[in-house]
Amino acid sequence: MSDRLRQSATLLGFALIILFFAVRLPDTFLTARNLLNISQQLSMLMVVAATMTIVMVMNDFDLSVGSMASLAGIVAAVLFVADWPIWAALSAALLVGLLGGVFNGILVAVIGILPFVATLGTLTVFSGLALYISEGTTIFGRDIPAEFSGFARGGIPLEALGLERLKIPALSLVAFAVIAVTWVLLEHTSFGRKLYAVGGNREAAHLAGIRVVRVRLIAFALTGLGAAGAGLMFAARVASANPTQGAGLMLDAIAAVFLGMTMTKRGEPRVLYTLVGVLMLGIIDNGLTQLRVDSFIREILVGLIVIAAVVVAHVSKRRGK
Amino acid sequence: MxxxxxxxxxxxxxxxxxxxxxxxxxxxxxxxxxxxxxxxxxxxxxxxxxxxxxxxxxxxxxxxxxxxxxxxxxxxxxxxxxxxxxxxxxxxxxxxxxxxxxxxxxxxxxxxxxVTNVTTNGYAMAAETAVYVADRIGGSGNIVMFVFDPFPPVQIRGVVADAIFGNHPDINVIDRVTPDVQDGGIADSRAKMEAILAANPEPGSIAAVWAAWDQPALGALQAIEAAGREGEGIVITGIDANPQARDAIAAGGNFEASIAQDxxxxxxxxxxxxxxxxxxxxxxxxxxxxxxxxxxxxxxxx
Known part of the structure; x- marks a missing residue:
């Protein structure tokens, strides 16, 4: 019973938040345009949070995702300036993300450093690299190819459905694709089951024959890759690359996974619930902006809602024991 | 009523x-x-x-x-x-x-x-303070610059100052520092300036500090005073003329000039x-x- 309360409390809260905004903003909140906007606004966070879920399944986490996102954007932009073709620059940036993730994985899984310490270190390294490569400047304007930034403005038109001048944003499609792939990976492959086994009990997983080091290494590599992908989406959306622009993604991603964990059966991270966590954060931001709530108050409210969800989950879990 | x-x-x-x-x-x-x-x-x-x-x-x-x-x-x-x-x-x-x-x-x-952009001319502000520095030191000497290129409105100030100092053959920019601004910019600028002062111990080896905004200028001032080198005539300028900078300028020390945007x-x-x-x-x-x-x-x- 208490488990069900814990699971449903956050979802109920989410439904109440949507209801509240729908009632207060009857003309603008639950409109196709606004919902499509929200999906686009959240697309980068969805990608980082989805791939953050992969490491958090093993009770690890990665603090370096924000600076990796910045670094990937900078790498691509610097290569654009060097006249690389777009596909090559993007591939190189994603490769940097993958390698950065592997480096995190080596520190955590092979050498055995705590993820907090290891990824705090790489956070600084990636951020420093981004500043160094870009010489601290924002790369924008003609240096960013129009096809690249145009992608972020494109999408699938919905005129056939009678929705004039509306489209499913390309960035949202990318984010949904990443979530779908992550969902299949975590829920429907043996690799995913191994991740959950490592998260449940690392020692037992090892004794059961799971190659824990390899599994953790791959998981960190995927998180790095996701962060780099989000960084490229970010750079396309703002049509520029700034060496610090991804910094805000990390805490929001972790908050989204935590929110998601309050809704799952045993409090374990599940990517679809992470998506609900992301939507909660984004919808609160969108609705409160439309209601003209002071931005500083908005930050306080978002923090309090995350705390409230986790407290309800924690208390009901304890009662359940 | x-x-x-x-x-x-x-x-x-x-x-x-x-x-x-x-x-x-x-x-x-x-x-x-x-x-x-x-x-x-x-x-x-x-x-x-x-x-x-x-x-x-x-x-x-x-x-x-x-x-x-x-x-x-x-x-x-x-x-x-x-x-x-x-x-x-x-x-x-x-x-x-x-x-x-x-x-x-x-x-x-x-x-x-x-529709339009209402602003001040950032290029002109940097030019005024950089020219002031160049004139004050007689077009000759070592200069420390504090810049912040990641923020475009501040980056353009550095570009202008680079051009003006570069146009004086006897002015030598010995360091172009990007301070860490997470602490507000004063503390890290002070630490960086202390290191630069330590590396240049000879009196007169630093003629001026040009800062792209006031916080690094204040940090540099603190470092110079803490090192007991305020008597060397090191000229400091900032930009923005915030209240703390105005106080320092009014006190008549090394921090000589800034420029106020209204x-x-x-x-x-x-x-x-x-x-x-x-x-x-x-x-x-x-x-x-x-x-x-x-x-x-x-x-x-x-």
Whole structure:
């Protein structure tokens, strides 16, 4: 019973938040345009949070995702300036993300450093690299190819459905694709089951024959890759690359996974619930902006809602024991 | 009674919506004193005009500025004011343009999608302080520069100073420091300056410190005083003339000059230009510059 309360409390809260905004903003909140906007606004966070879920399944986490996102954007932009073709620059940036993730994985899984310490270190390294490569400047304007930034403005038109001048944003499609792939990976492959086994009990997983080091290494590599992908989406959306622009993604991603964990059966991270966590954060931001709530108050409210969800989950879990 | 009457009229005006314009201000930089002063200036003048203003801060997140602009478009506001480099928020500008909502820059930058940008001339400010430094040291000596290239409005100041110092063959820029600004910029600038002073122990080996804004200038001043080298005649200049800098300049020490942007006047001007625009008289120029004031010991206390 208490488990069900814990699971449903956050979802109920989410439904109440949507209801509240729908009632207060009857003309603008639950409109196709606004919902499509929200999906686009959240697309980068969805990608980082989805791939953050992969490491958090093993009770690890990665603090370096924000600076990796910045670094990937900078790498691509610097290569654009060097006249690389777009596909090559993007591939190189994603490769940097993958390698950065592997480096995190080596520190955590092979050498055995705590993820907090290891990824705090790489956070600084990636951020420093981004500043160094870009010489601290924002790369924008003609240096960013129009096809690249145009992608972020494109999408699938919905005129056939009678929705004039509306489209499913390309960035949202990318984010949904990443979530779908992550969902299949975590829920429907043996690799995913191994991740959950490592998260449940690392020692037992090892004794059961799971190659824990390899599994953790791959998981960190995927998180790095996701962060780099989000960084490229970010750079396309703002049509520029700034060496610090991804910094805000990390805490929001972790908050989204935590929110998601309050809704799952045993409090374990599940990517679809992470998506609900992301939507909660984004919808609160969108609705409160439309209601003209002071931005500083908005930050306080978002923090309090995350705390409230986790407290309800924690208390009901304890009662359940 | 009079108060009641005024309130009633005010409420009636608001209720009928005759004068109330709905304006959204969006910026990622509200935590910075300069941005606060700009926006307060705008809000003050907007309140006089009876406008409803919603100020939105995204705490440093540039992509979120686009998101909040889209939200404002969804809300169908009458106008949007931005304090950010417009080149970074093109999708937001486009969304507003598609909806026919005017966007005006408040100390922002130029963009064809903006009605106009009300600002001060950052290139000119940097030129004034850099030329002051070059003249004060007689066109000769070692200079330390404090710059911050990741932030475009500050980056352009550094570029201008580079050009001016580069044009003096006997001026040698010995260090071009980008301080860590997470602590507000003073503490790290002081630490960096202490290291530079330690590396250049000879009196006279540093002729001047040119800072792209006031905080590093204040940090450098603290370092010079702590090292007991204030008597060497090291000239320091900043930009912005914030209250702390004015105090230091008025004290008559090494910190000799800064340049004041009248943030409140920029805010006022932006609101006035916006009002004209909403009345169908857009200014038709990409930038409107508000004058600055060079601050030295003679006028720092004003």
């Amino acid at each position: 009079k108060h009641l009457l005024t309130s009633t009229i005010g409420a009636l005006v608001l209720a009928t919506g005759v004068a109330a314009q709905d304006i959204a201000i969006v910026t990622p930089y509200l935590a910075q004193p300069g941005a606060q002063a700009l926006i307060e200036g705008f809000e003050t003048r907007a309140a006089e005009k009876g406008w409803e203003v919603n100020t939105i801060d995204t705490a440093g997140d540039v992509a979120a500025v686009i998101s909040r602009m889209e939200d404002a478009v969804t809300q169908n506001v009458d106008a949007i004011v931005i304090h950010i480099d417009p080149l970074q928020v093109t999708p937001g500008l486009q969304a507003a343009a598609d909806a026919g909502i005017p966007v005006i820059g408040l100390g922002a930058g130029n963009d064809p999608l903006l 943030f409140q006047a920029i805010g006022f001007k932006t609101a006035d230009v916006l009002e004209e625009t909403l009345n169908g008289n857009a200014p038709g120029v990409p930038s409107i510059y508000v004058p600055t004031q060079f601050v030295t010991k003679a006028n720092a206390a004003n």
